[in-house]
Amino acid sequence: MTHPPDNPEHPPLVVEMRGIVKRFPGVLANDHVDFSLYKGEIHALLGENGAGKSTLMNVLSGLYRADEGQIFVNGQLVEFRSPRDAIRAGIGMVHQHFMLVPSQTVTENILLGLDDPRFLLHLNHYHRKIAELAEQFGLHVDPRAKIWQLSVGEQQRVEILKMLYRGAQVLIMDEPTAVLAPQEIEGLFETLRSMTEQGKSIIFISHKLQEVTAIADRVTVLSKGRVTAAGQPMAGLTRRDLARLMVGREVVFSLEKKPQEPGEVVLEVEDLHAENDKGLPALQGVSLTVRAGEIVGLAGVAGNGQRELAQVIGGLRKPTKGRVLLNGVEVTRKPVRFGIDLGVGYIPEDRTHVGSAPNLSVTDNVIMKKYRKEPIARGWSVDMQAATRLAEELKEAYDIIVPTVETPARLLSGGNLQRVILAREISNNPAFLLAMQPTRGLDVGAIEGVQRLLLAQREAGAAILLVSEELEELLSLSDRIYVIYEGRIMGEVRDGDIEKIGLMMTGTPLEEIEGGENA
């Protein structure tokens, strides 16, 4: 192959991918994708979930092999058989799910898989080496610390260090901000800029438009496995343009939220304490209220007690102390069905295993909370004709796209499955709706649909507690936002002040923030 000619106006090309095709059974994940990366740039790779971003980057990092197409690194044609080959060529991937061994130290994680040290570890020598490297790029982390002792942001730095230590010239960052609090995101961006200044090149995978506009020099957009924008300079591109390139149609950004006065208190959580699966305290005195006709957001970095709180409210976990009241009736330490009968609707985080029964039909899944009552129940038997009729009605009303309602739930796409769950929970006319990450992993179109349904419930007078890690979603839907950190409520925000929310997400109570402002 000939060397691709360098454009004199640009810095040299470090990576060029040409005509990459990758097929999975039934799916064409990458359809003749071209991608190029200049030295010292931050190149965003944008696309919805399932657009083929991760596949393309897994090809570049050696995890997958392309069915067709070629990869050039510094002008040389290369063939990667494993991640090791890619790293040797200077390409390192920082995975979205960190690839770190929690019980080992930072140094051990960085040295894994390397030939040096040969046998004995000589940890002190390597601690020093790694501390120096960390210093050079402003990635502050203690090399002696065990991974489980580190915050998510620090763990990400270890991932980056791991690649830098291997001499990576190109860093692929797979959705690096998904797990970070706003302040940590700012820190990450600074690190990325300092790395490009030192000659590294960065591929930034994301589906968040505002981050891409904030950090990237150029952008490549993928949609359904094809390139819809190839390496366009960010200057002159608006978020609206990017969204259109991603989805292939205009996307409405602001949802219509009618001003309305909230009604009576529906949900009351009083001084709730609970343990997580490991028996460690997960909730340490959570109190909050949700009124009829309002959406209350619960913000927080994943793993700060949101899951346990949702489980206690849903009746799936017993609290060690405190109680949950629904319209004045205690629902804690009662069977799950007691809450359901009082009008609790629950949209769980895990829609495939908790939210639905994957091998049962759509019909079976939508009648799960109705089969005991007329008209689905007839005596002690289930009237399957009535069930099918109901399922057909819900399929129409909630826009569920399936061939028939007999289709097993596992064959549905994420968006359709979520609509099945919403149909089941909302058609019960719940007094209180608990929505846990209702839009996670859905594409932009499906997110919009789910958010509209939540707003419609608010107008219908339901009390809604929305737990989400997407700040943007919380800000656009919620009337008030609580922030949870290590099982405690740090404070409540009504004006959508993102800076305050960010500080609380990283553990500063609201009183301290406001105290600091007044002082």
Next chain:
Amino acid sequence: MDWIVILQAGVASGTVLLFATLGEIFAERSGVLNLGVEGMMLIGAMSAFSVAVKTGDPWMGVLVAMLAAGLLSQIHAFITVTLQADQVVSGLALTFLGTGLSLVLGEGLSKAGTVALLPAFSIPLLSRIPLLGPVFFTDQNVMVYLGYLLTPMAWYYINYTRPGMHLRAVGEHPAAADTLGINVYRLRYFYVFVGGMLAGLAGATISLAISPGWFSELTTAGQGWIAVGLVIFAQWDPVRGAIGSYVFGALRRLILDIQGPQTLLWFANPFYYNPYWGFFLQMLPYAFTVIVLVLGSREAVRKRLGAPAALGLPYIRGERGL
């Protein structure tokens, strides 16, 4: 009852548990639970004894025992690592297979007569330390001394060497190891093999050193299961494993000896006058094993004890997360 003798014999009989436990620690640290220890030990005991009878060389017996049990373990590796089948089921099947094979191949071996055993000797100087000397360093079998060497070596290897670090990584987070170019499958095969060899060594230690002879499945008498329980008790640490092994070895010996004398200290010995109580005592180590295994199978307990996070899970490349 002479306490020194009981402790001395306990250390000897604990050495069998020690080898089996160390082997299982290696396998489990790599993420593979192997419940076939008992079967592998029987194969080891049988082949060691029969080779020693044939060749007259006990060392040849030890070598063949380790290879035979190691070979058997590779069936488990193939089923669980390559075919990604359930480790519990495969391990149980391996015990049945090993037990059956050793009974068939060892037919008539119990009447094979005398055989050259592994040597026993005292260590000069060390044997003169009060208390410790007679218990640990006097008239012990060469295998017992090998156990003293192997334990710190295993501990150091796992915690302070590069291959040990890779072993831990493969058992804790195989996907992370894989992305860094560590061959998860090859390492798991290897450490299952190491586990098999050490189980074979444990078997050979019984039949050629500690209680010589071939007594069909009574040769091991369930010690493989005790070793599996000890791994959990030891929290996957070789040094704790050694302590547990010696304590259990001493207990086994104590249970035998306690029924002998008419008086215990200054009481009338209840075990002497009610021989049936002895069966209850003999049951205790196994009851302990059952309890530890039941507790250890609970996810929460395992996490608290520090079990390798990927223990029992087949590694399938390309699956997100773990």
